[in-house]
Amino acid sequence: MSDAPDLRPTLILPDWPAPVTVGAFVTTRETGPSQGDFAAFNPAEHVGDNTDHVALCRRLLQKELHDRPLLWLNQVHGARVQHGLEASAEADASVAFDQRHACVVLTADCLPIFFCDRRGERVGIAHAGWRGLAGGVLEATVAAMGIPPEELLVWFGPAISNAQFEVGPEVQQTFVGVHPEAIMAFEPSPYRLGHFMADLYRLARLRLERLGVSSISGGHFCSACESRFYSHRRENGRTGRMASVIWLR
Secondary structure: OOOOHHHOOOEEOOOOOOOOOEEEEEEOOOOOOOOHHHOOOOOOOOOOOOHHHHHHHHHHHHHHOOOOOEEOEEOOOOOOEEOOOOOOEEOOEEEEOOOOOEEEEEEOOOEEEEEEEOOOOOEEEEEEOHHHHHHOHHHHHHHHHOOOHHHEEEEEOOOOOOOOOEEOHHHHHHHHOOOHHHHHHEEEOOOOOOOEEEOHHHHHHHHHHHHOOOEEEEOOOOOOOOOOOOOOOOOOOOOOOEEEEEEEO
């Protein structure tokens, strides 16, 4: 299949005060080779898309990075952070302290969280759904960055908004039972009695601020509302994934 220029992914660049040595973007579904439920730029191998289309999406991503290797993860909604280029790493976050590879996570409603240091010498990224947030993926990623939290810059990429993310009482209790201030991230659902609308962005911000991270940008998207994004919830589970990528130039 041809790597035609019109298949190049449409990218969102983070709006954050990162140094020029840090490169980062999020893909959208607007342009690319994938078709049907997976149109149009799906780099996820595990969702049932045509394998040739997925492979082409991954090649096109490599071109955006001038052929720098991408550290693909086997994401399991956990808290493990991958440090090296081992194949098929079972993890939900990764870090890079040199230019040998780019960090990447795949999402379609979960929250991709970008990290770098103020000097532009370290980068990382985390895949944070509610299970990952509750399980400590942000705490593990901040620790893996290996520098004081106040030296970190963070950007929140596209995720489902609280207006679209209804959860059961067990999810609310998972957070509030450990950190009572998390109650601020839940509102009663207008759709079902005893359920709540959960704010992933606020839950993540509360956890990062508790760690001492103060420079946090982004968080103004809704993957379930905006057609340029894949949404697992909107599409009832059959959809592609956006790639969130960060690297050192």
